[in-house]
Amino acid sequence: MSGIVGIIAKNDCKETLFYATDYHSHLGTEYGGIAIFDGKKITKKIHSIARAQFKSRFYDDIDFLNMKGYAGIGVISDRDTQPLIIRLKFGEYAICGTGYIENQNILAKRLIAEGTTFSEMYDGRVNQCELVAELINKGKDLIDGIEYMFSQIQGSISFLLLGQEGIYAVRDKYGRTPLVLATRGDDKIVVSETCSFKNLGFETRKFLGPGEILLLTPSRIEQIKKPHNDLRICTFLFVYTGFPASEYEGKNVEEFREESGRFIARRDNVKVDMVAGIADSGTAYAHGYSCESGVPVRIPLLKYTPGWARSYIPPSQQTRDLIALMKQITADALIKNKKIVITEDSIVRGTQLKNFLLVKLWNAGAKEIHVRPACPALMFPCKFLFSTRTLDELFARRILKENLGKHPEDITPYLDPTTKEYKKMLRWMEKDLNVTSLHYQRLEDMIAATGLPGESLCTYCWTGKEKTV
Numbered sequence: 001m002s003g004i005v006g007i008i009a010k011n012d013c014k015e016t017l018f019y020a021t022d023y024h025s026h027l028g029t030e031y032g033g034i035a036i037f038d039g040k041k042i043t044k045k046i047h048s049i050a051r052a053q054f055k056s057r058f059y060d061d062i063d064f065l066n067m068k069g070y071a072g073i074g075v076i077s078d079r080d081t082q083p084l085i086i087r088l089k090f091g092e093y094a095i096c097g098t099g100y101i102e103n104q105n106i107l108a109k110r111l112i113a114e115g116t117t118f119s120e121m122y123d124g125r126v127n128q129c130e131l132v133a134e135l136i137n138k139g140k141d142l143i144d145g146i147e148y149m150f151s152q153i154q155g156s157i158s159f160l161l162l163g164q165e166g167i168y169a170v171r172d173k174y175g176r177t178p179l180v181l182a183t184r185g186d187d188k189i190v191v192s193e194t195c196s197f198k199n200l201g202f203e204t205r206k207f208l209g210p211g212e213i214l215l216l217t218p219s220r221i222e223q224i225k226k227p228h229n230d231l232r233i234c235t236f237l238f239v240y241t242g243f244p245a246s247e248y249e250g251k252n253v254e255e256f257r258e259e260s261g262r263f264i265a266r267r268d269n270v271k272v273d274m275v276a277g278i279a280d281s282g283t284a285y286a287h288g289y290s291c292e293s294g295v296p297v298r299i300p301l302l303k304y305t306p307g308w309a310r311s312y313i314p315p316s317q318q319t320r321d322l323i324a325l326m327k328q329i330t331a332d333a334l335i336k337n338k339k340i341v342i343t344e345d346s347i348v349r350g351t352q353l354k355n356f357l358l359v360k361l362w363n364a365g366a367k368e369i370h371v372r373p374a375c376p377a378l379m380f381p382c383k384f385l386f387s388t389r390t391l392d393e394l395f396a397r398r399i400l401k402e403n404l405g406k407h408p409e410d411i412t413p414y415l416d417p418t419t420k421e422y423k424k425m426l427r428w429m430e431k432d433l434n435v436t437s438l439h440y441q442r443l444e445d446m447i448a449a450t451g452l453p454g455e456s457l458c459t460y461c462w463t464g465k466e467k468t469v
């Protein structure tokens, strides 16, 4: 997932755009980019953030410091270079977006066969923003082009277009990724993450609906296209990806996590000495668990944040594993001979949990370790965002394959916590992780903790169904 920001300011927008974009640093690991319009031309600057944080890349950049203008867009990108400046038949625009277009290679091939040339290519694939722009270019006008683009893509995309007339803010057709409008006096901003509003003095005005298009100009906010009702926002934003101070559809992420921790505790019956969350997101689940059960929350695993900041996520799995090993330090006096519930947002690959965190707790003398992920077992690679891509990457699928000799043809019994197959899968997982017990959050409890109707949530990675109900 990437994080995007668009701003129209009364005066120069650069400083606000810079900080608002920086507050999306938890959403991307590859590129940070900014484009600014001064009334005559759009200028842009992109830096790799694979080895340094967004702030440090832009702070001393003289080109960026010289950029000026009343309108701008910014992005923290998980994959492609963004924003791009594109010349469409409707005018010149800067574009940035968040999402994943599953059929991008098929669409790109078709467009190339029709005579389109793509300027940005990586590893034999096109830049997703350029693909979106070229599809939009097929329309009779900009809005018709956006509709056409949505009719062609499989996956999801929310994006911003900055041009002469202002900023078009376009939320994904099914709203898998959020876009939120806020104002500060005459200044208008639209973002992925509302945590970026708090310290910049913006007040939330509206959560854009699925497929909604707004045009932000210096004098007005115009609704170009009304939203429809078929919302399917990514539930994993609540579970892990989102920053705790952010809100999606009006629900605060930290509040969701505490509520989710309460649900876990209500179904639990282990007698333990403490509950501990794996930082960062696991901590809120531990608080909720503790409030509900009365089990004290303690911090036996301490994260060495001075050297390993949360906002920097290295792109390679190997480096992430190394960092997981290095940054968590045990407080052995809290662990020795203790029975511990560990809350964790999810088990994706399971490598960090198994090889580093649990080993450390056992080595420090833990008596029992009970693991409680705050979402059901991840069973299906996401088709809508750039995250897990293959079955073999997923812990639950690996366990099934290893114990059944192949991926099961019918996964249904392993999705239902009441079946004997599901219970058998849990025992295999406990053995693999080397834990006293493992209980996953129930799907219905996770949904209830969002406070949103189930049908408005995407839960594909747990259910394999495009519609939750």
Ligand code: SF4
Residues within 6 Å of the ligand: 176, 233, 234, 235, 236, 237, 381, 382, 383, 384, 385, 387, 458, 459, 460, 461, 462
């Ligand atoms: S499949 Fe999972 S990660 Fe992907 S959008 Fe849906 S809930 Fe989010």
